[in-house]
Amino acid sequence: MTHPELTLTERRPFQTRRRDTWWVQPLAVFTGLGIFILYATFRVFEGAHFLHGPYLSPFYSPLLFGPKEVAHSLEHSWFGAMPDWMPALITPAVLILWAPLGFRFTCYYYRGAYYKAFWADPPSCSVSEPRNNYRGEHSFPLIIQNIHRYFLYVALIIVCILAYDVWKALWFDDGNGGTTFGIGLGTLILAGNVVFLGGYTFGCHSLRHLVGGTVGLLSKAPVRRQAYNCVSCLNRRHMLWAWMSLCWVGFSDLYVRIVATTGFEDWITF
Amino acid sequence: MAKATFRIWRGDANAAQFVDYETEVAEGMVVLDAIHRIQADQANDMAVRWNCKAGKCGSCSAEVNGNPKLMCMARLNDLPLDEPVTVEPMRAFPLIKDLVTDVSWNFKVKEKMKPFAPRPPDAEDGTWRMEQEDIDHIQEFRKCIECFLCQDVCHVLREHDLHEEFIGPRFFVYAASLEMHPIDTENRLEELKDSDGIGYCNITKCCTKVCPEHITITDNAIIPLKERVVDEFYDPIKKLFRVFS
Ligand code: SF4
Ligand code: SF4
Ligand code: FES
Ligand code: FES
Numbered sequence: 001m002t003h004p005e006l007t008l009t010e011r012r013p014f015q016t017r018r019r020d021t022w023w024v025q026p027l028a029v030f031t032g033l034g035i036f037i038l039y040a041t042f043r044v045f046e047g048a049h050f051l052h053g054p055y056l057s058p059f060y061s062p063l064l065f066g067p068k069e070v071a072h073s074l075e076h077s078w079f080g081a082m083p084d085w086m087p088a089l090i091t092p093a094v095l096i097l098w099a100p101l102g103f104r105f106t107c108y109y110y111r112g113a114y115y116k117a118f119w120a121d122p123p124s125c126s127v128s129e130p131r132n133n134y135r136g137e138h139s140f141p142l143i144i145q146n147i148h149r150y151f152l153y154v155a156l157i158i159v160c161i162l163a164y165d166v167w168k169a170l171w172f173d174d175g176n177g178g179t180t181f182g183i184g185l186g187t188l189i190l191a192g193n194v195v196f197l198g199g200y201t202f203g204c205h206s207l208r209h210l211v212g213g214t215v216g217l218l219s220k221a222p223v224r225r226q227a228y229n230c231v232s233c234l235n236r237r238h239m240l241w242a243w244m245s246l247c248w249v250g251f252s253d254l255y256v257r258i259v260a261t262t263g264f265e266d267w268i269t270f
Numbered sequence: 271m272a273k274a275t276f277r278i279w280r281g282d283a284n285a286a287q288f289v290d291y292e293t294e295v296a297e298g299m300v301v302l303d304a305i306h307r308i309q310a311d312q313a314n315d316m317a318v319r320w321n322c323k324a325g326k327c328g329s330c331s332a333e334v335n336g337n338p339k340l341m342c343m344a345r346l347n348d349l350p351l352d353e354p355v356t357v358e359p360m361r362a363f364p365l366i367k368d369l370v371t372d373v374s375w376n377f378k379v380k381e382k383m384k385p386f387a388p389r390p391p392d393a394e395d396g397t398w399r400m401e402q403e404d405i406d407h408i409q410e411f412r413k414c415i416e417c418f419l420c421q422d423v424c425h426v427l428r429e430h431d432l433h434e435e436f437i438g439p440r441f442f443v444y445a446a447s448l449e450m451h452p453i454d455t456e457n458r459l460e461e462l463k464d465s466d467g468i469g470y471c472n473i474t475k476c477c478t479k480v481c482p483e484h485i486t487i488t489d490n491a492i493i494p495l496k497e498r499v500v501d502e503f504y505d506p507i508k509k510l511f512r513v514f515s
Contacts, residue, residue, distance in 0.1 A: 133430075
């Protein structure tokens, strides 16, 4: 029995002879990133409920300017109150979130994942594409992805700031105008965020290159060899760190929003 | 003995189609065994390239149920045999006949690449001294058996036919093994950016997934090369440093 089918070089969009469920992974990435983008957009423009006691949502940290209408925001802000001339659309999150989002957008792992899930470029391995021309990252606009290392530099600073936020999340109002040491569920959640974000950021391909990628003889540079080995170790699971940190940062923000809207006090003092 | 149907691509560049063959299969067989049985019993003129039957020569590359694989390593008990198993030649290269493609483009690409250029020997007997750990990270690149499955699955070649502008994952692995070699002195970054087209790779990792030698092509070869290209051509601060140093 013969089966005249498409010749080898003829292609239809999404054509493949794969029999497995090749569409599951791109669909999962599409759904996961889609939910995050929608939630983050809502939270960024909401401009409220990002602060409760010593907890500051990671979407709003560092808080450059505190909106006057958000209670205690001035205590957390770096440069005082939000200037009056600032349009309402520019929330404190808008001022800073470009950095972590740009870091993720240009991350080598996410690039590969969303080119498949959002651009179908290709939809999956050995599955045909819905378009004929292709420039990849060889020319404009995607050649701009090469900016990733600059986002990394900013992301490294942000991890430090978030770690400082965890420190601040250990000091609760004692009711007499002072503070008292305590640990709340929020403290632990914010600390988890730093761990996951750290695992993601310190496993970055650009960092791996920066610390040891161009050293010809690592045997003669023991400190860089150690750093290179550490980054490589995290880098091997970069995809896992990317997803864990993405979910956790969203969850941390959601947690702060929940306690800020309900006034729920989750801490224990010592 | 159980029977299974193999839907095999038969023909040449002018005319080809799938033809179904039913054959007996037994425990422990691989796709290449079934192809050989069909060749012996039903289709003596079927062209198939193979050599070692041990996953080490890289000759028997084909697409089994749409997945690029070595036929001699594709075990039948990993495949659903209640429906026909499709076996077709690699798509990224011109078809010669049946399951055999013309992969000579790959050898031409390799010829054009700058070869290994070691520094002068360290010892009088013409040998070099290296630390094991400086050579460790390129060791995996040397496992390549040139099966070209990674070239086949790469959408830049497979879908977009950019063979003139893009050397493909196999040769990024080769370039990485030279560029990262502790005694190599050559600089290949300009070629990687321009004629080798490393920018076309959009790091979708299909090459890594199909490599029968489990070489971490994208993470350990392509991305580090991309970073070196960024250092040289796209990083303004690095450029500034070079001007003043
Ligand atoms: S990662 Fe790059 S080289 Fe590998 S298959 Fe994808 S586009 Fe091709
Ligand atoms: S890198 Fe892997 S898939 Fe590519 S030719 Fe070598 S062995 Fe085959
Ligand atoms: S490569 Fe993923 S964060 Fe840099
Ligand atoms: S026959 Fe040698 S790799 Fe399959």
